[in-house]
Amino acid sequence: MRPLSDYDFVNRVLSHVKFKYDHAEIAKELNEHIEDMADELMKSGIDESKAKEMAEGFMGDPDEIGEELNREHSAVLGWVWRISRIIVIALFIMLMPTFLNTGLLAANTALNVFEGYGENEAESVVKTDINGKIDDVYIFVDEVRLYDNGNIDVCYRTLHNPFGKSQIWSFSLNGCFKDELGNKYYGGGSSSAGFVSYNISRLENFSPEAKELIIDYDYNGRKLYGKILLRGDEAK
Amino acid sequence: MTRKKQTIIFLALIFIFLFIYMRFSGRHFTPEAVLNANELGLHYGPSEKVLLKYHGDENNMLVIGKVDERGLSVIPAKRSMLVFWKLEGGSVPGYIGFDYPDDRAKANYSSKYSLIYGITDLDEAAKADVEVIYKNNNMSDFETAGEYSMEIDGDGFFFCAVEPVDNESWYYINKTVIYDKNGNVLFNDIN
Numbered sequence: 001m002r003p004l005s006d007y008d009f010v011n012r013v014l015s016h017v018k019f020k021y022d023h024a025e026i027a028k029e030l031n032e033h034i035e036d037m038a039d040e041l042m043k044s045g046i047d048e049s050k051a052k053e054m055a056e057g058f059m060g061d062p063d064e065i066g067e068e069l070n071r072e073h074s075a076v077l078g079w080v081w082r083i084s085r086i087i088v089i090a091l092f093i094m095l096m097p098t099f100l101n102t103g104l105l106a107a108n109t110a111l112n113v114f115e116g117y118g119e120n121e122a123e124s125v126v127k128t129d130i131n132g133k134i135d136d137v138y139i140f141v142d143e144v145r146l147y148d149n150g151n152i153d154v155c156y157r158t159l160h161n162p163f164g165k166s167q168i169w170s171f172s173l174n175g176c177f178k179d180e181l182g183n184k185y186y187g188g189g190s191s192s193a194g195f196v197s198y199n200i201s202r203l204e205n206f207s208p209e210a211k212e213l214i215i216d217y218d219y220n221g222r223k224l225y226g227k228i229l230l231r232g233d234e235a236k
Numbered sequence: 237m238t239r240k241k242q243t244i245i246f247l248a249l250i251f252i253f254l255f256i257y258m259r260f261s262g263r264h265f266t267p268e269a270v271l272n273a274n275e276l277g278l279h280y281g282p283s284e285k286v287l288l289k290y291h292g293d294e295n296n297m298l299v300i301g302k303v304d305e306r307g308l309s310v311i312p313a314k315r316s317m318l319v320f321w322k323l324e325g326g327s328v329p330g331y332i333g334f335d336y337p338d339d340r341a342k343a344n345y346s347s348k349y350s351l352i353y354g355i356t357d358l359d360e361a362a363k364a365d366v367e368v369i370y371k372n373n374n375m376s377d378f379e380t381a382g383e384y385s386m387e388i389d390g391d392g393f394f395f396c397a398v399e400p401v402d403n404e405s406w407y408y409i410n411k412t413v414i415y416d417k418n419g420n421v422l423f424n425d426i427n
Contacts, residue, residue, distance in 0.1 A: 081239050084246035091253045102260045135276045166276030167262050167323060220280035220303075220331065 005031050009056045016066025019078035026069060034059060109194035117155045117198050123148050130215060130226030136164030137171045144213060144228055146206075152213065152230070154187065154201040162195050174201055176217040176224075179210030263320040267313040270321050271299045274311045280331040283309045287393045290351055296324055298349045302391050305357035307333030312348065340423040343394075343412040352384055352409070353395040358423060360416040363387060364394045367411035372404045381407060388414070 003011045004027035013030060014023050034055045041051035059065070092099075122145030130141040138159040145153040158171045174187040187201035206213070211231045217224040257263060264270050268286055275281035283301025287308070290298045294315075301309035310329035316322045326348065334342050334357075343354030343366045352366050365385050369378040386396040400407065414423040 077239060077243060081243040081246070084243055084250060088246050088249045088253070091250060091257075095253055095257050098257050098261045102256065105260075135279055137279075163259065164276075165273060167270075167273040167278075169274075169277040171279075222279050 007031065007034055007052075007056055009034070009059050009062050012062035013066040013069060016063065017070045017073055019070075019073050019075040021078060021082060022073045026073070030059070105194055109196045112194050112196055112198050115198070117142075117200060120145060122146055122153065126228060126230055128226070128228050130224075130228070132224040134171070134217070134222045134224060136161040136166040139171070139173070139224060141173075141215060141226065141228075144230060146230060150205050150208065152203050152206045153189070154203065154213070154215075156199050156201075158191075158197045158199060160195050160197075168195075170197070172199065172201070173215060173217060173224075176215055177201065177203055178214045178216060179207055180212040180214065180227075181207060181210050183207050183210065258320070262322045263316055264322065265320065267297050267299045267321045270313040270323055271301055271309060271311045274323055274328070274330070275301070275303075275309050278328075278330045280307075281309050285391070287389075287391060288353070288395055290349055290395070290397075292349050297321075298346060298351065300353055300393075300395075302355070302393065303331065303333070305392060306339075306342075306355070307331055308342075308344075308353065308355050308393075310344070310346075310353070339425065341412055341414050341425065343409045345407050345409050347400075347407055350398050350400050351395060352386070352398060354393070354409075354412065356388060356392045356394075356414050356423065358392070358414055358416075361388045361392060361414045361422055362417040363415040363419075365411075365413040365415070366396070366409060368398065368407055369410040370401055370405040370407045372402070372406070375405075378408075378410070380410070381405075383411075 004014060004023055005011055010027050010030045014027060017023060017026060034052065037055035037058060038051040041054055042048060046054065124146045126144045126146070128141050128143060132139050139156060141154065141156040143155045145155065154173065154177065156173060160168050170191060177185040177187055185203040185206065187203050189200040189202040191197050191199040211229060213228045213230055215224065215226045264273060267289055271286065272282055275283060281301070281303050283303050286299060286301050288300040292298065296312065296314045299311050299313050303309050310332050312324035312328065313321045314324035329344065332342060332344050340358050341354060341356035343352060343364070345352055345368055352368065354364060354366070356364070363385060365383060367383045368381040370381040371378045381401050382398060384396045384398060386394045388394045410427050412425045413421060416422055
């Protein structure tokens with residue numbers, strides 16, 4: 001194998017450094033140091049070959065310097081550094097689709113927060129403060145929009161804990177709506193994807209005699225219950 | 237920056253990247269973890285125990301857990317990048333429970349895995365007979381694919397691998413009969 005330096009001093013130093021991947025860097029630094037010194041000597045009139053020989057001699061004991069550099073360029077740390085750097089680069093490339101997907105999800109979430117529930121064309125709106133937590137999902141029922149044609153929209157946000165233990169599935173309150181008269185409403189509507197999702201459940205033909213909307217989620221031990229007064233003097 | 241500092245940063249980045257990858261792409265180290273994560277995501281369970289890990293081939297598996305005496309948790313898992321497991325795409329049964337309050341058993345059929353599985357809450361249950369029917373676009377009505385008999389274990393769980401008639405038909409459970417150890421019928425359900 002071709003030596004990394006023309007100087008015996010440098011090659012002897014390198015023979016003590018076990019982590020071979022640092023040899024090129026060490027050789028370059030020592031070569032430059034010797035040549036800088038030789039340049040200074042040549043300025044005082046010494047010829048080139050003599051100057052280089054003298055510069056090599058001024059560098060010191062190559063064995064001592066080699067042992068010290070070997071301690072500084074630990075093979076263990078060197079290997080860990082090298083392998084971890086390769087793994088980081090490989091992971092970054094490999095996981096790019098996941099990062100992009102996560103980034104899109106985060107961007108979508110930001111857009112959802114900005115847009116909210118969209119334009120409100122309802123005749124009246126009743127604000128609510130019903131909220132709860134189902135596993136890793138936080139639910140906030142924000143408002144109910146009432147329309148003249150008897151339909152109502154239940155507007156609620158869901159927040160999936162991105163650091164929770166659950167797989168992220170969409171969450172819906174459809175099928176959990178009824179009124180105080182016992183009528184049940186399934187609901188259908190829209191929701192937005194993202195860690196924060198804005199959902200609208202459209203309940204058609206809500207009873208004109210009913211005054212309360214009841215949210216009654218009861219599924220496999222998970223519960224969320226709330227009453228919203230829609231009509232009457234106490235309705236907000 | 238020293239090599240030591242760089243190494244610490246690299247190791248931290250490896251940990252962060254792996255966490256992001258596993259968390260946001262639904263990867264786990266075991267099929268049981270896939271089961272648990274999806275139970276929480278679908279808002280049921282958690283399962284008391286894993287009853288069956290049924291291999292389709294070496295890279296996919298149907299994981300069945302016991303939620304309670306009246307319900308199973310059924311999640312298909314798939315190997316990913318050699319060391320991880322994730323939810324397998326396609327149909328996800330999730331929670332399979334008794335249909336009505338009077339029911340005492342429930343059997344289901346997995347077309348992908350050609351597997352009958354079910355649960356009963358009858359303490360004396362010892363054997364289950366299940367009839368599977370099938371139909372495809374070339375048939376005017378359902379026909380019997382087979383009748384299968386299987387033992388019921390201490391958890392009330394039963395399962396049986398079947399050989400499907402073909403891969404184009406739809407398969408359903410038509411009849412489930414539960415017997416005690418003496419052959420007496422404890423429960424009979426015809427769909």
